[in-house]
Amino acid sequence: MSTFYHSTRSGTDPVTSKQAILNGIAPDGGLYVSDAITTTALDLEGLASAGYHEVARRVLGALLPDFTAGEVAACVEAAYGDNFDTPEVTPVTPLGADWLLELYHGPTCAFKDVALQMLPQLMSVARRGAGDGRNVMIVTATSGDTGKAALEGFADVEGTGVTVFYPAGKVSDVQRLQMVTQRGSNVAVCGIRGNFDDAQTEVKRIFADEGLRSRLAANGTVLSSANSINVGRLVPQVAYYLYAYGRLAAAGAIAPGDAVDFCVPTGNFGDVLAGFYAKLLGLPVGRLIVASNTNNVLTDFITTGTYDRRRPFHKTISPSMDILVSSNLERLLYYLSDGDVExxxxxxxxxxxxxxxxxxxxxxxxxxxxxxxxxxDDEATRATIRSTWEGEHVLIDTHTAVAKSVLDARPSEGRERVCLSTASPYKFSSDVLAALGRDTSNLDGFTCMDELARLTGTVAPRQLSSLRDARELHLDVCDRDMMGSFVESACARVFA
Structure with missing residues (x-):
C-alpha cells in the first residue's frame, strides 16, 4: 500500500491517504499534502459528456490511491444519491455574461455538503481498513456551514462521533438552528464565547494535546477533523471544478484546452485551494480569484505578500467568511515553495x-x-444581491454576492468565468430580503424566509423551512479554554 501524504512541515513519516483521513491533521500540527499531485495527470478526456459521479470517481481515484476502484465507486454512489435535489449535484447555470456553479443542492443547502456527504463514506472505509476497532470522534470548528454539514454527514455513523463548535452569536439564525436541532445519538454541539478563529485555534490545540490524546486512546478513541484541514474533506471539492469545466464544454462556451477563470468566496481557503489542486492535475485554470469580505486578510496577502492577522475582526452579513486565519493557505505555501517544509x-x-x-x-x-x-463590504454585497435579482432574475446569498461583486469589478481577460455559489439564499433570508429593500428589523428568520419566497416567487428549501418546527436540543455554550473538556465528555457519552 503506497504512502502518499506527509505534513506540510515535515517530509518524514509519510502515510497512506486512508491514514491521513483518519488522522485529520499531522502530529506536528501541519496539514497533509501529496507530492505526487504535481506529477499526476488526470484523465480529462470526455469531460463534456461525463456525469458528476464519473468525474468524482476520477478525482478520488487519482488523489486517494490506496482506495480501490470498488471502494471509490461505492463511496461516490452513497455520497451523491437522492440526498441532493438534482442528479447533476452541482449544476452550472448562466449568470449574465458569466456562469454560476451552484454548490447548494445538498441536504444542508451549502457547498460543504459536496465534501461532507463524502467524508463519512471515506472515513468508514478507512476505519474498516485500519481494523483496530478504534472509535473516531470528529472535532470541528465552524464559521456556520461546515458544522451542520458535518453533523448531517456523520449522524449515527457506526463507530464515529461528531463534536461541533460554533461562535455563539456570530452565525445566522438559520445556521444556528440547523446545528442545535440536529438529531443523532453520536452528536454534540457547543457555542463558544469568541469568533471562528478562536474556535479553530483551540481545535488545533486539542489535536496537539498529548494528555487528551492518551486518555482517549486508553478508551479506544482517536480524534479526527471534518474541516478542510482534513484531506478527505478537501479532495472531493476538486471534482466540481472539473465538472464545471465539462459543463461549459458541453454548452459550447469553451473548446477543450481553453482556460477558465473561477471566482470563489473565501474564508478558510479550502474551496479555492481545491481549484488549485484541479490546476495541478492538469485542468486548464486561468485565474483563481479570491473574493473576501471586510475581513480581507487574504486580499492584502495576495497583493503584498504579507499575511497579518493583527487586525480588527468584523462581523459581516457573510458570516462563513468572517475568518482571519485561513488554515488551508499553508498547503498552498508548500506547493509554491516547491515543498520547502522548513x-x-x-x-x-x-x-x-x-x-x-x-x-x-x-x-x-x-x-x-x-x-x-x-x-x-456589506454595502457592496447588498447592492450586488439586488442588482443580480433585478438584472438577471437570479437570487444569490450573501457569500455568493461577495464573489460576484469582486468578479463584476474585474475586467474580463477574454476567458469564460465561473462564480462559485456556496449557499442557498434562504440560509440568510433576513439579509437577502433586506438587500432587496425590505425592512426586516422586526421580523424573525422564518417570517423573512416566507416574505422572500413571496417577493421573488422562489421556494425555500424544505430542509430549511422545516426548522421552524424543530426542537432545540443542543444549548451548551462555553469559553474556549473549556472546549477540550467538552470534547472529552462528549467522547465519554457517545462511546460509553
Missing amino acids: LVASYMSDLAEKGLYTVSPQLLARLQETFACGWA
Missing part, C-alpha cells in the same frame, strides 16, 4: 507567535501568476 514551518510559527509573516518576492510572484483577489 520555510512553511517558519511561516506558521511566525503567524502563531508574531501574528504575521512575509513571503519572498519570488514566492509572491508565483502566487500572483494564478491568484487574483478583491473584497466587498
Whole structure:
C-alpha cells in the first residue's frame, strides 16, 4: 500500500491517504499534502459528456490511491444519491455574461455538503481498513456551514462521533438552528464565547494535546477533523471544478484546452485551494480569484505578500467568511515553495507567535501568476444581491454576492468565468430580503424566509423551512479554554 501524504512541515513519516483521513491533521500540527499531485495527470478526456459521479470517481481515484476502484465507486454512489435535489449535484447555470456553479443542492443547502456527504463514506472505509476497532470522534470548528454539514454527514455513523463548535452569536439564525436541532445519538454541539478563529485555534490545540490524546486512546478513541484541514474533506471539492469545466464544454462556451477563470468566496481557503489542486492535475485554470469580505486578510496577502492577522475582526452579513486565519493557505505555501517544509514551518510559527509573516518576492510572484483577489463590504454585497435579482432574475446569498461583486469589478481577460455559489439564499433570508429593500428589523428568520419566497416567487428549501418546527436540543455554550473538556465528555457519552 503506497504512502502518499506527509505534513506540510515535515517530509518524514509519510502515510497512506486512508491514514491521513483518519488522522485529520499531522502530529506536528501541519496539514497533509501529496507530492505526487504535481506529477499526476488526470484523465480529462470526455469531460463534456461525463456525469458528476464519473468525474468524482476520477478525482478520488487519482488523489486517494490506496482506495480501490470498488471502494471509490461505492463511496461516490452513497455520497451523491437522492440526498441532493438534482442528479447533476452541482449544476452550472448562466449568470449574465458569466456562469454560476451552484454548490447548494445538498441536504444542508451549502457547498460543504459536496465534501461532507463524502467524508463519512471515506472515513468508514478507512476505519474498516485500519481494523483496530478504534472509535473516531470528529472535532470541528465552524464559521456556520461546515458544522451542520458535518453533523448531517456523520449522524449515527457506526463507530464515529461528531463534536461541533460554533461562535455563539456570530452565525445566522438559520445556521444556528440547523446545528442545535440536529438529531443523532453520536452528536454534540457547543457555542463558544469568541469568533471562528478562536474556535479553530483551540481545535488545533486539542489535536496537539498529548494528555487528551492518551486518555482517549486508553478508551479506544482517536480524534479526527471534518474541516478542510482534513484531506478527505478537501479532495472531493476538486471534482466540481472539473465538472464545471465539462459543463461549459458541453454548452459550447469553451473548446477543450481553453482556460477558465473561477471566482470563489473565501474564508478558510479550502474551496479555492481545491481549484488549485484541479490546476495541478492538469485542468486548464486561468485565474483563481479570491473574493473576501471586510475581513480581507487574504486580499492584502495576495497583493503584498504579507499575511497579518493583527487586525480588527468584523462581523459581516457573510458570516462563513468572517475568518482571519485561513488554515488551508499553508498547503498552498508548500506547493509554491516547491515543498520547502522548513520555510512553511517558519511561516506558521511566525503567524502563531508574531501574528504575521512575509513571503519572498519570488514566492509572491508565483502566487500572483494564478491568484487574483478583491473584497466587498456589506454595502457592496447588498447592492450586488439586488442588482443580480433585478438584472438577471437570479437570487444569490450573501457569500455568493461577495464573489460576484469582486468578479463584476474585474475586467474580463477574454476567458469564460465561473462564480462559485456556496449557499442557498434562504440560509440568510433576513439579509437577502433586506438587500432587496425590505425592512426586516422586526421580523424573525422564518417570517423573512416566507416574505422572500413571496417577493421573488422562489421556494425555500424544505430542509430549511422545516426548522421552524424543530426542537432545540443542543444549548451548551462555553469559553474556549473549556472546549477540550467538552470534547472529552462528549467522547465519554457517545462511546460509553
